[in-house]
Amino acid sequence: MRVVESINRALHDLMGADLRLVILGEDVLDPYGGAFKVTKGLSSAYKDRVWTTPISEGGIVGMAAGMAIKGRPVIVELMFGDFIALAADQIINHVAKFRWMYNDQVEVPVIIRAPMGGRRGYGPTHSQSLEKHFCGVPGLTVLATHEYADPGTLLHRAFASRSPHLIIENKVMYSRPVLGPDALPRPADADVVILTYGGCVEHAVAAAKKLAQEEEIATTVVAVEQLSPFPGDEVRSQVGNCTRVVAVEEGSPGWGFASECARALIGRVRHFSALTGPDHPIPSSRDWEDDLLPGVNAIQAACIELFQKG
Amino acid sequence: MTKERAIRKDETVLASSLAELQIVTSSAARNLTLAPTERGLLGFELPAAVRFYQQMMLIRLVEERLLDLFSQGLLFGTTHTSIGQEANAVGVINALDRDRDIVWSNHRCHGHFIAYSGEVEGLIAEIMGRVTGICGGRGGSQHLCFRNFHSNGIQGGIAPVAVGSALARKDEGAVAVVFLGDGTMGEGAVYESLNLASVFAAPVVFVIEDNEIAQTTPKHLTVSGSIVARAEPFGVRTFAYDGNDPIAIYELAQEAVGYVRAESRPCWLYLRTERIGPHSKGDDTRPAERLEQARARDPIPPMRRRVANADEIDAYCLNVVDRAVESAAAAALARG
Ligand SMILES: Cc1ncc(C[n+]2csc(CCOP(=O)(O)OP(=O)(O)O)c2C)c(N)n1
Numbered sequence: 001m002r003v004v005e006s007i008n009r010a011l012h013d014l015m016g017a018d019l020r021l022v023i024l025g026e027d028v029l030d031p032y033g034g035a036f037k038v039t040k041g042l043s044s045a046y047k048d049r050v051w052t053t054p055i056s057e058g059g060i061v062g063m064a065a066g067m068a069i070k071g072r073p074v075i076v077e078l079m080f081g082d083f084i085a086l087a088a089d090q091i092i093n094h095v096a097k098f099r100w101m102y103n104d105q106v107e108v109p110v111i112i113r114a115p116m117g118g119r120r121g122y123g124p125t126h127s128q129s130l131e132k133h134f135c136g137v138p139g140l141t142v143l144a145t146h147e148y149a150d151p152g153t154l155l156h157r158a159f160a161s162r163s164p165h166l167i168i169e170n171k172v173m174y175s176r177p178v179l180g181p182d183a184l185p186r187p188a189d190a191d192v193v194i195l196t197y198g199g200c201v202e203h204a205v206a207a208a209k210k211l212a213q214e215e216e217i218a219t220t221v222v223a224v225e226q227l228s229p230f231p232g233d234e235v236r237s238q239v240g241n242c243t244r245v246v247a248v249e250e251g252s253p254g255w256g257f258a259s260e261c262a263r264a265l266i267g268r269v270r271h272f273s274a275l276t277g278p279d280h281p282i283p284s285s286r287d288w289e290d291d292l293l294p295g296v297n298a299i300q301a302a303c304i305e306l307f308q309k310g
Numbered sequence: 311m312t313k314e315r316a317i318r319k320d321e322t323v324l325a326s327s328l329a330e331l332q333i334v335t336s337s338a339a340r341n342l343t344l345a346p347t348e349r350g351l352l353g354f355e356l357p358a359a360v361r362f363y364q365q366m367m368l369i370r371l372v373e374e375r376l377l378d379l380f381s382q383g384l385l386f387g388t389t390h391t392s393i394g395q396e397a398n399a400v401g402v403i404n405a406l407d408r409d410r411d412i413v414w415s416n417h418r419c420h421g422h423f424i425a426y427s428g429e430v431e432g433l434i435a436e437i438m439g440r441v442t443g444i445c446g447g448r449g450g451s452q453h454l455c456f457r458n459f460h461s462n463g464i465q466g467g468i469a470p471v472a473v474g475s476a477l478a479r480k481d482e483g484a485v486a487v488v489f490l491g492d493g494t495m496g497e498g499a500v501y502e503s504l505n506l507a508s509v510f511a512a513p514v515v516f517v518i519e520d521n522e523i524a525q526t527t528p529k530h531l532t533v534s535g536s537i538v539a540r541a542e543p544f545g546v547r548t549f550a551y552d553g554n555d556p557i558a559i560y561e562l563a564q565e566a567v568g569y570v571r572a573e574s575r576p577c578w579l580y581l582r583t584e585r586i587g588p589h590s591k592g593d594d595t596r597p598a599e600r601l602e603q604a605r606a607r608d609p610i611p612p613m614r615r616r617v618a619n620a621d622e623i624d625a626y627c628l629n630v631v632d633r634a635v636e637s638a639a640a641a642a643l644a645r646g
Binding site (some may be wrong): 051053054056058059060061062063064065066067068069070071072074089090093094097098100101102103105106 | 414446449453456460467470472474476478503505506509
């Protein structure tokens with residue numbers, strides 16, 4: 001099964017199990033089934049509960065909040081994660097706040113699914129990883145799915161919590177097969193640990209394999225699924241006694257995943273380095289984009305560099 | 311008929327029992343009892359004119375007291391009073407079915423809130439940051455939640471939320487009301503919401519309270535074109551009123567709510583009004599003659615002339631406010 005099917009199946013299961021659930025998004029109706037085909041088949045199966053919306057990202061997230069507060073859970077699909085900027089106010093000042101601000105008198109079962117990431121040549125406004133801007137927002141859980149877990153199960157888990165979730169999906173990853181956690185390289189005594197998430201996981205795994213084969217550097221890949229609140233304890237336990245950690249993310253440098261990893265590991269590791277995307281917008285040129293986003297070679301080089309430091 | 315009950319955070323109390331609401335006495339203040347009266351706070355048993363007068367008076371006195379407490383340095387943060395606009399709150403809220411309809415209000419929410427809930431003490435305690443506040447001291451003046459009443463301090467942000475809530479409860483015949491000011495016509499969320507409400511046939515009443523000013527900015531500097539005419543092109547029916555008579559507003563709101571409920575369509579209810587008080591506290595920049603104009607449209611004096619026992623009602627309301635302040639002050643400060 002591919003990632004897109006895993007998510008699609010979970011959406012079907014959730015729609016079948018909860019007859020109050022509504023899916024909102026732009027161009028989600030069949031036969032199109034969403035820009036990345038994640039909602040395919042749903043509007044045919046659940047005609048009354050899959051609504052194609054105006055191009056109003058803020059509006060539909062707000063509408064979802066109102067529905068959810070009054071008993072109708074909603075899963076919102078943002079066509080591109082980049083458009084989440086238009087819904088920032090609704091996410092930060094409405095969806096995430098209502099429950100606490102109203103003294104726990106309400107719950108807001110809203111899931112926002114956002115396809116993020118580059119490597120498809122979509123250019124500056126359709127290739128970003130904007131999730132860090134929504135991390136550290138109290139009341140909002142941010143998850144990032146990847147093929148070494150189970151994207152469908154993640155969706156089920158988010159839905160069961162009946163609280164606001166932002167789930168970061170990755171555009172490239174949709175077509176990848178679901179491999180499950182056992183496929184992640186986890187050598188017994190790792191020389192280096194790579195901490196990463198989302199679309200970078202596959203590159204980290206490829207780098208780890210090369211490091212083992214070509215350099216005999218035992219490399220563990222820790223694929224973090226929950227970005228916010230940051231699971232510091234879990235990350236520390238996954239890193240274990242390893243003293244060299246490389247954090248890898250596709251987003252822009254600073255104030256992001258790598259910074260949070262560093263914070264979680266203060267005083268725990270001897271060497272830490274970070275690989276991120278560029279500090280300027282992502283170019284449309286595919287080759288240029290590839291040079292800029294942390295890929296297999298860059299990750300491999302960063303691990304070797306740390307290893308050589310001792 | 312039980313008159314005393316703790317209603318805050320108590321989902322088991324039926325909304326229909328609102329008619330019996332009495333001020334909630336916090337355990338810390340049990341001995342501060344309300345003056346003996348058979349009259350419910352919102353006066354449901356009273357004829358419309360008397361009831362509206364009582365509710366407006368309650369709102370007015372609560373808000374005047376809030377400004378007073380602020381000037382004495384007894385309150386923190388900020389507060390936006392609806393002094394001068396009480397007729398809107400009373401007229402619109404009384405046209406609703408409190409058992410099922412939903413209210414979304416903005417920063418200037420006390421009037422809407424009191425008309426909906428009668429929770430004077432809960433409101434004052436909330437603004438005083440007490441544990442007995444309607445949101446346990448978490449929300450303060452602009453962020454209230456009580457049954458199907460909600461407010462938020464982000465201009466326009468509640469509009470799409472109101473649309474969603476209306477859609478969620480449409481099957482039960484509920485309508486949602488959302489209060490917006492003239493200055494908020496600048497927010498894109500309002501127009502997304504009009505479109506969404508129309509496209510999805512959401513039973514929402516968009517209430518526009520046009521007091522011709524936003525904080526310190528007069529309407530003519532920032533609002534283009536016609537506010538009344540804004541909704542029609544979205545296929546949203548408009549009701550408009552220019553005046554400050556709560557009974558006229560009530561009747562128009564009844565018509566608007568009736569239309570929305572029957573047709574399952576949104577509507578735009580435009581109310582021209584006047585803000586007599588400051589935007590928040592002591593920040594009124596309007597020239598004296600403009601303020602004079604605003605005061606000339608105070609909705610309370612004309613209503614007072616229509617109510618025989620106004621003195622008695624005033625005294626009752628004042629007593630409610632006094633007790634509520636004392637009781638709130640006696641409650642513990644909210645903290646984590
Ligand atoms: C998004 C947003 N921008 C600015 C403010 C600050 N603010 C609070 S009330 C207000 C004026 C609102 O004017 P209007 O909509 O006419 O309502 P009124 O105060 O007259 O009731 C402003 C600018 C805010 N609360 N939210």
